[in-house]
Amino acid sequence: MPITIADVAKHAGVSKTTVSRVLNGKGELNAATAARVRQVIAELGYVPSAGAVGLARGRTQIVGMLVPSLTWPWIGQVLQGVVDVVEAEGFGLLLFTCNRGEESLRRFAQQVSAKSFDGLLVIEPEGTLDYITELHQAGLPVVLIDDRGHQPIFPSVATTDRSGGASAARHLLELGRRRPVVVTGPESFGCVQDRLAGFADEYAEAGHPLPPEHVLLGDFTFEQGRSAVGRLLASGASFDAVFAQNDLSASGALLALREAGLRIPEDVAVVGFDDVPLAAYSEPALTTVHQPLREMGDAAARMLLAHFKGTPLPTAAEVLPTHLVVRDSTRSRT
Structure with missing residues (x-):
């Protein structure tokens, strides 16, 4: 039979309330009594349930x-940043994905109703914003990571997407690339609009406005990056650079260029965005805009845990800087 708090109280000769106070550090207790209770807990091997301690x-x-989804290439790095902070502070992490759409959201809602966690970190799944807003307005502390829709109602940790796009453009302009194409992500994402705006503005200011037909709608997948660039090559369009708005679609673009017999970077230079581990091991190694992904997870977790200790959640986003990492896809190896 499992050991209960009543068993501990009986063996220690105290009330269950006293045992509870020892477990949770609440109330003033005689030092000898507290020591005796802890000794009995150790001897009996009593493990309090997480639910009981939480209550x-x-x-x-x-x-x-x-x-x-956990299939997004950069999710793991953000998640590791969260885990590092949460575990160091003695908290656990309850992870939910939206892999199964409405079914996943129903299961998540059940855990919300059961008050299974103290606060929520969110990388916003599509179609969940209204529900998350309701939870936040009802009192659940919420922190967004990578605020893709620019939602000022939520505390958030973001990165400099616009200046990241601009840094990619400046690099290509310095290399003499005047005819770039951009492979975007989903149009509804705020980061997609910011990265495109930063890139396009730099080219416009340099006297080389980006033609609309050189903006290729993508979805942040390898296959879309490959097919978008492949279709453009088949159309006979002339371009000397590709800026893909994430590393996965940039890798797809690299393959499409190699399949067409083009040299990288001699014929076409390629720049990605994110700097996931894949980027350094692409062929050729991918120049990319580094997002501080692990640091974003770290910062969001610290923001939420600080709130538990009494620090108000900030009203402005915490913005971490990007920077360009130059590798062989834009740097000649000769």
Whole structure:
């Protein structure tokens, strides 16, 4: 039979309330009594349930995290940044994805109703914004990571997408590339619009406005990057650079260029965005805009945990800088 708090109280000769106080550090207790209770706990091997401790403390010591999918290449780095902070502070992490659409969201809602976590970190899955807003307005602390839709109602941690796009453009202009194409992500994402605007503005200011037909709508996947660039090559269009708005689609673009017999970077230079581990091991190694992904997860988790300790959630986004990492896809190896 499992050991219960009543067993501990009986063996220690105290009440269950006293045992609970020892477990949760609440109330003044005689030092000898507290020591005796801890000794009995150790001897009996009693392990209090997380739910019971959470109720006694007024919190679960668990952080919830809602993400679209674990298949996104950069999710793992953000998640590691979150885990590093959460575990160091003695919290657990309850991770939810939206892989199964409405079914996933229903299961998440059940955990919300059960008050299974104290606060929520969110990389916004498509179609969940209204629900997350309701939770936040109802009192659940929420912090967005990579605020793709620019939602000022939420505290958030973001990165400099616009200046990241601009840095990619400046680099290509310095290399003499005057006819770039851009492979975007989904149009509804704020980061997509920011990266495109930063890139296009730099080219316009340099006297080389970006033609609309050189903006290729993508979806941040390898296959879309490959097919978008492949179709452009088949059309006979002339271009000397590709700026793909994430590393996965940039890798697809690299393959399409190689399949067409083009040399990288001699014929076409390629720049990505994110700097996931894949980028350094592409062929050729991919020049990319580095996002501080692990640091974003770290900052968001610290923001939420600080709130649990009484620090108000900030009203302005915490913005971490990007920077360009130059590799062989734009740098000649000769």
